[in-house]
Amino acid sequence: MPKLPTRLQRFRSGSPLSFRLLAWILLFSSAFTLIASAIQIYSDYSKDLDQIDSRMQVIESGYASSLSRSLWALDQKLLQTQMEGILSLPDITHLRLGIEPDSELVMGEIPRGADTQSHSFDLIHQGDKAFKLGELTVTANLDRVYQNLKVKIGIILATQFLKTFFVSMLIIWVFQHFVARHLTTMANYARDFSLANLSTPLTLDRPDTPSQQNDEIGRVSEAINQMRERLSDDMVRQKKDAAEIHKFSMAIEQSPSSVVICDRQWRVEFANHKFTQLTGYDAKSIVGRHPGALSDNPMEVRDNRQLWQSIRLQVQRVGVWQGEVNSTRRNGERFWEQLIVTPIKDSDGDATGYLILGEDISIRKRYEQQLLRQANYDILTGLPNRMLALDRLKLALAQARREDSMVGVMFLDLDNFKHINDTLGHDAGDNLLIEASRRISSCLRGTSTVARLGGDEFLVILPGLTGPEPASQVAERILDNFRPAYTLNGQEVFVTTSIGIAIFPSDSDNSGTLLQHADAAMYQAKRQGKSSFAHFTPEMSEVSHERLQMESRMRRALELHEFELYFQPIVDTATGEVSAAEALLRWNNPVMGMVMPDRFIPLAEETGLIISIGAWVLEEACHAATRWKDITGQDIGISVNVSPRQFRDSGFTKTVMQALSNSNLAPDLLELEITERLLLDNSIETAEILRELDREGIRLSVDDFGTGYSALSYLKSYPFDTLKIDKTFIHDVTKTPGGASLVCAIINMAHSLGLTIIAEGVEEESQTHFLKQEGCDLSQGYFYSRPLPADDFTVWLKAHLPKQT
Ligand SMILES: Nc1nc2c(ncn2[C@@H]2O[C@@H]3COP(=O)(O)O[C@H]4[C@@H](O)[C@H](n5cnc6c(=O)[nH]c(N)nc65)O[C@@H]4COP(=O)(O)O[C@H]3[C@H]2O)c(=O)[nH]1
Numbered sequence: 001m002p003k004l005p006t007r008l009q010r011f012r013s014g015s016p017l018s019f020r021l022l023a024w025i026l027l028f029s030s031a032f033t034l035i036a037s038a039i040q041i042y043s044d045y046s047k048d049l050d051q052i053d054s055r056m057q058v059i060e061s062g063y064a065s066s067l068s069r070s071l072w073a074l075d076q077k078l079l080q081t082q083m084e085g086i087l088s089l090p091d092i093t094h095l096r097l098g099i100e101p102d103s104e105l106v107m108g109e110i111p112r113g114a115d116t117q118s119h120s121f122d123l124i125h126q127g128d129k130a131f132k133l134g135e136l137t138v139t140a141n142l143d144r145v146y147q148n149l150k151v152k153i154g155i156i157l158a159t160q161f162l163k164t165f166f167v168s169m170l171i172i173w174v175f176q177h178f179v180a181r182h183l184t185t186m187a188n189y190a191r192d193f194s195l196a197n198l199s200t201p202l203t204l205d206r207p208d209t210p211s212q213q214n215d216e217i218g219r220v221s222e223a224i225n226q227m228r229e230r231l232s233d234d235m236v237r238q239k240k241d242a243a244e245i246h247k248f249s250m251a252i253e254q255s256p257s258s259v260v261i262c263d264r265q266w267r268v269e270f271a272n273h274k275f276t277q278l279t280g281y282d283a284k285s286i287v288g289r290h291p292g293a294l295s296d297n298p299m300e301v302r303d304n305r306q307l308w309q310s311i312r313l314q315v316q317r318v319g320v321w322q323g324e325v326n327s328t329r330r331n332g333e334r335f336w337e338q339l340i341v342t343p344i345k346d347s348d349g350d351a352t353g354y355l356i357l358g359e360d361i362s363i364r365k366r367y368e369q370q371l372l373r374q375a376n377y378d379i380l381t382g383l384p385n386r387m388l389a390l391d392r393l394k395l396a397l398a399q400a401r402r403e404d405s406m407v408g409v410m411f412l413d414l415d416n417f418k419h420i421n422d423t424l425g426h427d428a429g430d431n432l433l434i435e436a437s438r439r440i441s442s443c444l445r446g447t448s449t450v451a452r453l454g455g456d457e458f459l460v461i462l463p464g465l466t467g468p469e470p471a472s473q474v475a476e477r478i479l480d481n482f483r484p485a486y487t488l489n490g491q492e493v494f495v496t497t498s499i500g501i502a503i504f505p506s507d508s509d510n511s512g513t514l515l516q517h518a519d520a521a522m523y524q525a526k527r528q529g530k531s532s533f534a535h536f537t538p539e540m541s542e543v544s545h546e547r548l549q550m551e552s553r554m555r556r557a558l559e560l561h562e563f564e565l566y567f568q569p570i571v572d573t574a575t576g577e578v579s580a581a582e583a584l585l586r587w588n589n590p591v592m593g594m595v596m597p598d599r600f601i602p603l604a605e606e607t608g609l610i611i612s613i614g615a616w617v618l619e620e621a622c623h624a625a626t627r628w629k630d631i632t633g634q635d636i637g638i639s640v641n642v643s644p645r646q647f648r649d650s651g652f653t654k655t656v657m658q659a660l661s662n663s664n665l666a667p668d669l670l671e672l673e674i675t676e677r678l679l680l681d682n683s684i685e686t687a688e689i690l691r692e693l694d695r696e697g698i699r700l701s702v703d704d705f706g707t708g709y710s711a712l713s714y715l716k717s718y719p720f721d722t723l724k725i726d727k728t729f730i731h732d733v734t735k736t737p738g739g740a741s742l743v744c745a746i747i748n749m750a751h752s753l754g755l756t757i758i759a760e761g762v763e764e765e766s767q768t769h770f771l772k773q774e775g776c777d778l779s780q781g782y783f784y785s786r787p788l789p790a791d792d793f794t795v796w797l798k799a800h801l802p803k804q805t
Pocket residue numbers: 568583584585596597598601614617641642643673703704727760761762763780781782783787
């Protein structure tokens with residue numbers, strides 16, 4: 001029970017409901033009691049008056065005849081005695097006896113100011129005739145009655161007050177004990193209720209019996225506790241949700257990609273920190289603007305309009321837009337970004353806004369352009385390479401057809417290059433090639449093209465000729481330009497060149513044949529004696545004959561078991577331990593001797609023979625890998641080259657699976673090397689076959705990376721595991737800073753795409769240091785081992801097995 005002072009204080013300060021209620025109860029009960037008491041007092045008072053009244057009647061009936069007799073007999077003494085008798089009666093204070101005719105006898109007195117009641121009756125003598133003797137007036141003093149009345153009122157008021165007081169105290173106590181204090185507890189609980197004490201339930205100071213639980217107080221306190229529990233659950237859930245939202249918003253805010261969220265009308269609602277970093281636009285300043293109209297430059301906004309219109313349409317139709325965009329930073333600087341735009345859908349699938357993810361790909365683009373340049377230009381001389389030269393030749397032929405002009409095609413080969421390379425070293429050889437390309441270029445007009453085809457072979461394209469003669473003049477000029485000595489390693493060296501010329505359209509109207517003819521003419525020139533040129537003549541088609549001969553020999557080579565696989569180890573760059581081997585095809589022909597793949601694979605491709613040869617290679621390679629496992633007890637992977645023609649054959653996947661099952665080799669030990677050229681057509685079939693092979697668990701690698709298309713963005717679209725950097729790049733890593741940074745960029749970018757990197761053509765120890773430092777995963781090259789026949793490879797393998805722990 002709360003202490004009295006506190007209660008009183010509360011009563012004074014707030015007059016709680018309980019007290020107000022009680023006050024009213026007391027008021028009403030007192031009023032009722034008073035009314036009842038008043039009624040009772042009044043009835044007692046009336047009774048007293050009636051009593052006096054009836055006493056008067058008794059006096060009349062009892063004394064009338066005796067007084068009459070005494071009066072008739074004039075017995076004054078008796079009369080006086082009788083009147084004294086009447087006066088002695090209670091309350092009778094005064095008697096007045098009127099005697100006929102005019103005398104009176106008075107006894108007693110009427111106190112002054114007292115209330116009285118009088119009663120008069122006649123005194124009659126009953127003889128023959130009734131004779132009035134007088135009249136007696138009896139006066140009663142009502143003071144006693146009033147005194148009685150006062151005492152009664154006093155007693156009743158006192159008892160009623162005490163009764164009411166004690167009953168009230170009892171009611172107050174009962175109400176306070178059973179109701180009010182619990183209400184106060186609830187009120188205090190509710191007032192002090194906060195998130196800090198959410199876990200503390202409301203408890204009342206009373207037994208927790210079922211009947212108590214079911215009364216009003218019990219139900220209200222249970223309701224309050226249920227409300228607290230619900231609130232507590234809601235708070236827990238809200239806290240969890242808030243934590244999740246905080247986590248997500250932090251993730252978005254700190255995302256390495258720029259994130260912009262737009263509303264349904266494509267008005268920016270949010271942009272993260274990366275976006276500000278990338279574009280220079282402050283997130284707050286662009287809220288409400290269209291993502292394509294952030295710039296204050298109206299020209300830029302206009303240029304963007306079409307792009308964003310097509311983005312909007314595609315997102316609505318297809319559900320996603322992604323592409324590479326050349327954007328502008330706030331300071332006007334241009335940069336490349338990869339954008340992905342998707343709708344943000346609600347649970348009904350309706351777009352409530354749009355999400356724009358951006359990634360700065362400027363560096364990648366720069367390297368792609370550099371790679372593209374590498375793919376089209378010869379790194380050493382800066383001249384167009386074979387690919388670009390063939391493109392230019394095709395263009396020149398198309399133009400010549402339109403203009404009805406001629407095109408001269410020249411094949412050049414340095415006569416003693418190999419000797420110089422071997423004796424003076426590679427650097428001297430490189431310098432010679434650079435100088436030779438300068439000398440050739442200086443003989444040509446701007447419309448002509450000079451390209452390095454590889455090694456010491458150059459191609460010159462002379463468009464817009466009127467006849468073969470100008471080509472001869474150019475050839476002579478080149479020969480003249482070659483005459484002065486070259487200074488290599490401080491030594492003067494004389495280098496000559498042989499030039500073969502074929503003319504479009506007289507020699508052929510096909511670029512491939514023209515090249516072959518120019519090549520044949522160049523051999524003729526060499527045969528004639530070095531430092532000369534020769535025009536193609538039909539007799540030189542002998543070369544084509546050779547080609548035919550080679551084809552027919554190749555057709556029989558499989559059944560005559562002339563093919564052989566060589567194996568070159570692929571090692572872990574960091575440890576130098578063998579990880580896999582690449583299968584390299586050799587053709588042992590009794591007439592032609594050992595033919596290297598570069599010579600016969602293109603022909604096998606052209607003729608389609610590569611399909612059966614390739615199947616044989618796969619079968620042999622898989623068996624070899626199984627054998628190594630048997631011999632060494634370790635998993636050694638095997639890489640097999642696959643040419644585009646072979647890959648596109650409808651039975652290719654089946655052939656691969658067959659080879660695996662025949663040899664019992666685990667699919668993840670087989671890696672298929674595919675050149676970038678294959679990806680160029682970007683066909684759905686290519687992607688489908690690659691995915692199917694990937695699903696089978698076979699590893700896929702991009703071979704000769706950097707010599708073809710070199711678009712890293714394409715690597716993302718295909719399930720490749722490995723990227724093989726072409727040997728030309730590895731050759732440069734320790735020679736030029738540009739070469740080193742390019743290889744670093746390729747390694748980093750490939751790693752960021754989750755690809756394993758293999759460096760091809762590692763010949764020097766310094767290269768291995770560089771690759772190790774840059775985190776290149778695997779390496780392959782003469783530094784570790786040249787390609788070896790199967791038996792030699794087994795010996796090498798046993799000698800270089802990784803140590804088992
Ligand atoms: N300069 C230098 N060269 C090195 C070094 N290490 C390895 N090589 C050579 O680089 C080539 C690597 O093979 P690839 O790029 O796949 O290039 C291969 C591949 O594209 C193709 N090839 C070989 N075997 C097959 C085959 O079974 N099927 C198909 N479709 N193509 C094949 O022929 C190409 C040439 O093969 P190979 O003459 O055996 O030439 C091999 C190898 O002998 C080095 O340190 N320095």
